[in-house]
Amino acid sequence: MSEDLLSRIDRWGPEKVVCVSDRRTGMRGVLVLDNTARGMGKGGTRMSPTLTVAEVSRLARTMTWKWAAVDLFHGGAKAGIRFDPGSPDKEAALRAFARALRNEVPAEYVFGLDMGLVEDDAAIILDELGRGTAVGLPRALGGLPYDELGITGFGVAEATDAAASAQGLSLGSARVAIQGYGAVGWAAARRLAELGATVVAVSNAEGCLHDPDGIDVGRLAALREQYGDGCLREHGGAVLDAEAILRLDADILLPCAREDLVDEDAARATTVRLVVEGANLPTTPAAKEVLHARGIPLVPDFIANAGGIVAAAHSMDARLSPFTVDPADVLAMVTAKLRENAVAVLHASAQHGVTPHVAAQQMAEERVAEAMRLRGQVAVDRVSVDVG
Structure with missing residues (x-):
């Protein structure tokens, strides 16, 4: 596993990988901070009995591009727990994972929701580590419940409508x-x-x-x-x-x-x-x-399904506030950003003869590279594709 992980390091990251385990519950987990040039690491946490470090690493990189493409200022990160989400010991495993990452949360990473976790699980993180450590909380705890509202799927549909119209x-x-x-x-x-x-x-x-x-x-x-x-x-x-x-x-x-x-x-x-x-x-x-x-034409994942991170960005701002997030504000931003990005990427793809994924990644890379340059990090050579 170490050789495989080391081979995945490139000019963008990952910057930090933390593997943890707990003998009592059998929990094994990982946190990947991919690139934080544009802000602290933010990405969902998934739970799956077949989860791998490579899987989480790939998803963390996707988060780097997703945050940059939607032009919001957090960095790419992802966490995962190799555990069966249907197990009666799910809560114990989740608490063990949270405790093991106490040094990284919330200074470097804030928990979010992904496959295998729901709003009530975010509440468990909150109970274990304190306020400000998780987003996607139930409404009763002041959170913006993404899954209940269907924000990510809403954004996918908006991107679909815009892309279809453009075609x-x-x-x-x-x-x-x-x-x-x-x-x-x-x-x-x-x-x-x-x-x-x-x-x-x-x-x-x-x-x-x-x-x-x-x-x-x-x-x-x-x-x-x-x-x-x-x-x-x-x-x-x-x-x-x-x-x-x-x-x-x-x-x-x-x-x-x-x-x-x-x-x-x-x-x-x-x-x-x-x-x-x-x-x-x-x-x-x-x-x-x-x-x-x-x-x-194909509208790439980090363009089409970025609605969840728009919601996460609002929740990050509000996580230490007594005021709740207005879902209408979130949906309005999701509509505006995702529709615009979907059309821009398909236009750039047609204009430059590259796949939409390449066009979208170049847009994201430009923004991450500029942040890295301004912070005195390694310069990045790249081929520019104008998606403006």
């Missing part, structure tokens, strides 16, 4: 397939329906619900509250294998599940006209190249 595709006549019906996918479906799109397919771990005439998004959301992943079968209709969603007839695909699920084969087979990444790192590098070669 001459009306969302009102578009058929959308959503891979992953978790915290991001359900909220994206809700907002897309409000914007006039027809959601024709939704997938999760249980399969893929497909209705070419359109899924009743409101009913499916209510069933998710009651049955979890079983909501697809409770809804009724055709339930296919989960992988089928990548082959169905649709205009827009939103990968909102796990990393690397849209591979080269899927990119060659898909008939969609636009891909918008709702999850972090859902499309492999080879698949991005295939999509680009086929003329299918």
Whole structure:
């Protein structure tokens, strides 16, 4: 593991990696501070029984670009706990992880929420380490509950609408397939329906619900509250294998599940006209190249799903304040920033003949590099792509 981690260090980071463990609970965890040139490390904490240091390192780098692309002043970081979030000992493992990082929190890192953790878990961090150490708290504790409000999915839908418009595709006549019906996918479906799109397919771990005439998004959301992943079968209709969603007839695909699920084969087979990444790192590098070669635009993850960090930025400002954050202010900023970035990146991609991911990364790199220069850190050589 050490050799693998050392090989990942480049001109951008990571600056610091902290691995911790607890014999009593069996918790093993890691914090990766990738690049803090633009501000202190901020990123979500995930819990998974298969979590790896490499996974967290990749996600921390994504956070570096995400903060820079949305032009808010925090640095890239991510934390993870290798533990089953369904275990009855989840709370004990989470408390052990928080205690082990007491020296880093909140001076260098503030806990947020990612896969496997919910608002009540943020409250546990608060109880363990004190006020100011976590965001995403329940509303009763003065927090802005991202998942309850569906802020990340809302932003993905806004980016989708803007990108579709820029490509001459009306969302009102578009058929959308959503891979992953978790915290991001359900909220994206809700907002897309409000914007006039027809959601024709939704997938999760249980399969893929497909209705070419359109899924009743409101009913499916209510069933998710009651049955979890079983909501697809409770809804009724055709339930296919989960992988089928990548082959169905649709205009827009939103990968909102796990990393690397849209591979080269899927990119060659898909008939969609636009891909918008709702999850972090859902499309492999080879698949991005295939999509680009086929003329299918892709809005990168750190552009499309940055709604969560806009909410996190508001929460960071308010975490030591007695005043709560107004969700309307957050949603307004999400709409403005994500729509503008989605269009700018697709424009730069077309103008310079590079993939949208390259265009987006160059925009983020310019901002991080300038912060590094001003702080007297290592100069960064790069090829500039104007996305203004």
